[in-house]
Amino acid sequence: KDVIPPLEQLMVEKEGYLQKAKIADGGKKLRKNWSTSWIVLSSRKIEFYKESKQQALSNMKTGNKPESVDLYGAHIEWAKEKSSRKNVFQITTLSGNEFLLQSDIDFIILDWFHAIKNAIDRLPKD
Numbered sequence: 498k499d500v501i502p503p504l505e506q507l508m509v510e511k512e513g514y515l516q517k518a519k520i521a522d523g524g525k526k527l528r529k530n531w532s533t534s535w536i537v538l539s540s541r542k543i544e545f546y547k548e549s550k551q552q553a554l555s556n557m558k559t560g561n562k563p564e565s566v567d568l569y570g571a572h573i574e575w576a577k578e579k580s581s582r583k584n585v586f587q588i589t590t591l592s593g594n595e596f597l598l599q600s601d602i603d604f605i606i607l608d609w610f611h612a613i614k615n616a617i618d619r620l621p622k623d
């Protein structure tokens with residue numbers, strides 16, 4: 498049966514394309530593999546879509562799920578030492594998932610860093 502999500506979860510704060518590499522899952526290191534991801538930030542989560550926005554929208558009808566990251570208790574920090582690329586930051590979730598996000602374009606990555614940091618800081622601390 499259909500469940501109606503709370504309104505706040507429907508409020509998209511920012512969306513766009515970034516380079517993404519998941520480097521740990523539940524604390525277990527993964528082989529780094531950069532790919533372009535369509536990223537949707539709402540107040541308490543980030544969704545990573547492997548495909549383009551167009552494709553993602555049509556896939557929603559078939560129930561193809563994006564990777565969803567709970568921002569509650571998450572950390573965000575610049576991660577210069579984790580990549581040879583410029584403009585890389587890391588998100589670490591409470592469950593021990595680690596993601597690197599990157600863009601060559603300075604203002605794009607700065608906007609994303611601050612948007613995600615603000616979302617995390619607005620969530621209750623405990």
Ligand code: I3P
Binds near residue numbers: 529531579580581582
């Ligand atoms: C990795 C790939 C990544 C690179 C990573 C390499 O090799 O070249 O792009 O990360 O460097 O190990 P492979 O494809 O063989 O797994 P950056 O682009 O972020 O530097 P790393 O091992 O120093 O993280």
